[in-house]
Amino acid sequence: MSHRILIVEDEPNIVISLEFLLGEEGYDVALAGSGEEALEHVARRRPDLVLLDVMLPGIDGFEVCRRLRTEPGAPQVILLTARGREAEKIMGLDLGAACYVTKPFSTRDLLADIRRCLAVESDV
Amino acid sequence: HAMFWSMAVNVGLFTAGSAWATPGPLESRQARRFVDVFRAGDASEPPQWRADTPVAAVRALLARFLGADRTRRALDGHFRGRGLDPDGVEHGDVELMTFAEKLLAGSTGAASAHVALRSVAEEHRLDPDEVFSLLDETSRVLATSRELEDKSRQLERASGELRRANARLRELDRLKDDFLATMTHELRTPLTSIRAFTEILHDRPDLPEAKRREFLGIVLKENERLSRLIGQVLDLGKIESENLADFVDVPPGDLVHDAAATFRGRFESGGVRIELDVPEDLPALRVDRDRVQQVLVNLLSNALRVLQGDGHVRLEAALRPPGGDRRFVELAVVDDGPGVPEADRETIFDKFRQARGSSHGTGLGLAICRGIVERHGGEIWIETSDLGGARFAFTLPVAESPPDGGDPAP
Numbered sequence: 001m002s003h004r005i006l007i008v009e010d011e012p013n014i015v016i017s018l019e020f021l022l023g024e025e026g027y028d029v030a031l032a033g034s035g036e037e038a039l040e041h042v043a044r045r046r047p048d049l050v051l052l053d054v055m056l057p058g059i060d061g062f063e064v065c066r067r068l069r070t071e072p073g074a075p076q077v078i079l080l081t082a083r084g085r086e087a088e089k090i091m092g093l094d095l096g097a098a099c100y101v102t103k104p105f106s107t108r109d110l111l112a113d114i115r116r117c118l119a120v121e122s123d124v
Numbered sequence: 125h126a127m128f129w130s131m132a133v134n135v136g137l138f139t140a141g142s143a144w145a146t147p148g149p150l151e152s153r154q155a156r157r158f159v160d161v162f163r164a165g166d167a168s169e170p171p172q173w174r175a176d177t178p179v180a181a182v183r184a185l186l187a188r189f190l191g192a193d194r195t196r197r198a199l200d201g202h203f204r205g206r207g208l209d210p211d212g213v214e215h216g217d218v219e220l221m222t223f224a225e226k227l228l229a230g231s232t233g234a235a236s237a238h239v240a241l242r243s244v245a246e247e248h249r250l251d252p253d254e255v256f257s258l259l260d261e262t263s264r265v266l267a268t269s270r271e272l273e274d275k276s277r278q279l280e281r282a283s284g285e286l287r288r289a290n291a292r293l294r295e296l297d298r299l300k301d302d303f304l305a306t307m308t309h310e311l312r313t314p315l316t317s318i319r320a321f322t323e324i325l326h327d328r329p330d331l332p333e334a335k336r337r338e339f340l341g342i343v344l345k346e347n348e349r350l351s352r353l354i355g356q357v358l359d360l361g362k363i364e365s366e367n368l369a370d371f372v373d374v375p376p377g378d379l380v381h382d383a384a385a386t387f388r389g390r391f392e393s394g395g396v397r398i399e400l401d402v403p404e405d406l407p408a409l410r411v412d413r414d415r416v417q418q419v420l421v422n423l424l425s426n427a428l429r430v431l432q433g434d435g436h437v438r439l440e441a442a443l444r445p446p447g448g449d450r451r452f453v454e455l456a457v458v459d460d461g462p463g464v465p466e467a468d469r470e471t472i473f474d475k476f477r478q479a480r481g482s483s484h485g486t487g488l489g490l491a492i493c494r495g496i497v498e499r500h501g502g503e504i505w506i507e508t509s510d511l512g513g514a515r516f517a518f519t520l521p522v523a524e525s526p527p528d529g530g531d532p533a534p
Contacts, residue, residue: 011313013342017320020335055309082312083305103316107323 003118004028004047008038008064009080010056014103018051021107022114035059042068047075049117052097054081054088062095069096076117080105128266132259177216177245182224185244189231198227221245233261306476310353310487314346356488360475363495369415373408373523376441376453383420384439387428394433402441409453410523415496419504422489423457423516430461436511444519452502452519460511469506493518 005027009015015031022029030045032038035056042050050068054061065077079092082103092100098117101110179199186195202223203210216224221241228237235257321339325331331339380402388398409416420439427437437459444452464472473494476487493516497504502519509515 011317013317013346014313014320016342017317017324020324021320082309082316085305103312104319105316107320107327 002026002028003049004030004045005114006030006032006038006041006045006047006050006075008032008035008050008056008061009053010034011053014053017107021111025111025114027114033057035061035064038064039067042075046073049076049078049114051078051080051114054079054083054092062091065092065095065097076120078110078113078117128263132262177221179213179216179220181244182216182220182241185240186224186228189228233264235261303475307357310476311350314350314353317346318343318350353488356492360488360492360495363415363492363499369412371410372413373410374413374416375408376406376455376520377402377404379409379411379413379416379420380439380441380455382417383424386421387424390428394428394431396428396431396433396435396437398437398439400439402439403443406441406443406453407451408523409520411500411520412496416500416520419493419496419518420455420457422493426489426516427457427459427461427514430513431459435513436460438511443522451522453522454517454519456515456517458509458511458515459513460509461513463508463512463514464506472506473504 005022007015007018007022007029009018009031010033019029019031030041030047032041035058038050038052038056039059041047050064052061052064056064061079061081065079068074068077074096077097079097079100080103081088081092081100089100089102098120099113101113183195183199186198190198200210202220203213206219213220225234225237225241228240231237232240235254239254239258321343325336325339325343380400384398384400424437424439431437437457440454440456440458442454444454473490475491494504497518497520500520502521504516504518507515507517
């Protein structure tokens with residue numbers, strides 16, 4: 001069974017690129033455009049991994065990550081950000097994100113990070 | 125002033141007290157000296173130091189004003205200079221007393237030093253000259269203290285100003301940090317799409333032609349977005365830091381007609397009606413013509429965008445009711461689109477404050493408009509239009525009217 005990944009991102013063109021890359025790898029991909037939508041989707045569909053943009057309209061990515069990670073059986077979270085200050089990276093990891101990816105990212109590195117996170121997930 | 129006189133009275137009372145409280149022979153001597161004051165030439169009697177003043181008493185007096193260490197160093201130096209053992213001298217002589225008086229004068233003033241040493245030497249007398257000298261010293265001290273108070277008030281004011289300036293600088297620093305953080309985000313976002321699609325295209329030579337064209341199209345569009353953003357940031361920098369170009373007198377009608385002409389084709393092909401409401405008799409404006417044109421064009425393209433090809437736009441110009449010394453013309457771009465929520469009307473002119481999700485703009489267009497209008501001394505704001513949409517209005521100053529006997533100021 002293929003892994004379920006939720007993309008939370010409000011930039012249409014970045015969504016198109018991520019959707020293409022993950023679909024090509026055979027993942028089951030869903031989309032959310034805001035923090036609220038993401039929380040709702042996770043509660044309903046229980047994805048294995050959430051690719052989460054930090055700068056979202058409404059509830060931001062850090063807050064979504066915090067809320068997700070406090071639940072039992074929480075999905076893995078990879079934070080994506082175009083800000084990329086060191087302090088924010090540490091904050092993201094403290095909130096329980098598995099990794100913190102700065103935009104613009106290498107598509108190959110991102111796919112490797114996703115594979116690594118999902119492998120950890122399967123081991124548990 | 126009142127303080128000075130109260131000090132004067134106090135010193136006077138002390139003088140009288142010490143004179144009359146002293147019993148017997150001293151009392152009579154005091155009385156004689158008071159009488160002697162009125163005899164010319166007699167007041168300049170040189171002080172006669174008795175040679176039997178205990179050194180310990182002199183030392184204690186000096187220590188009160190100079191501190192124990194400094195006193196010990198000074199007296200030791202004095203005795204050694206005279207070939208005496210500092211610890212072996214018990215009673216001071218005239219030389220010591222003169223030395224001590226000079227030393228003390230540096231801290232207390234000459235008259236006070238003299239009186240203090242005399243009291244230690246048990247020649248406790250005050251003559252009127254000494255009293256007047258003390259009063260002089262006191263008044264000088266008071267004057268100095270008043271000066272210091274003035275200075276300290278000035279310093280307080282200056283430090284208040286500095287504190288305010290500092291707070292302002294901190295605020296500017298914070299705004300700069302915010303701007304940089306947002307700028308970083310705004311630059312990296314299109315770069316992210318460009319890099320992702322470039323890598324996808326690079327790594328997959330066999331991509332279907334339709335996908336290839338779609339992705340290349342996105343790369344091009346994101347490239348344009350990046351160029352536009354950089355152009356606008358530079359523009360904004362120029363508006364904020366440089367002087368506007370030469371100001372010229374332009375009839376408001378010309379500005380409005382030019383802006384409308386630029387857009388007429390684009391509006392009408394899309395089904396948007398554009399109308400002008402500009403009276404013929406408006407006075408000329410004193411403006412940087414290209415920059416004001418830029419404001420109108422920015423506002424018109426915003427309207428075109430929100431109407432999405434269907435609606436109604438009106439360009440207005442009207443003389444503002446005379447509210448101050450300068451007269452203004454109010455220009456406005458009015459549409460019947462969805463309008464701007466009340467809560468966003470203050471911040472919509474800030475950099476990068478556009479409603480997110482509207483990925484068309486750079487978030488700098490309205491900040492540029494505000495910059496240009498404010499550099500002209502005008503204002504820009506937004507309100508609900510009579511057409512149900514938004515009304516973006518701004519004021520520009522009227523050119524100085526020629527001195528043809530204008531009416532006097534009210």
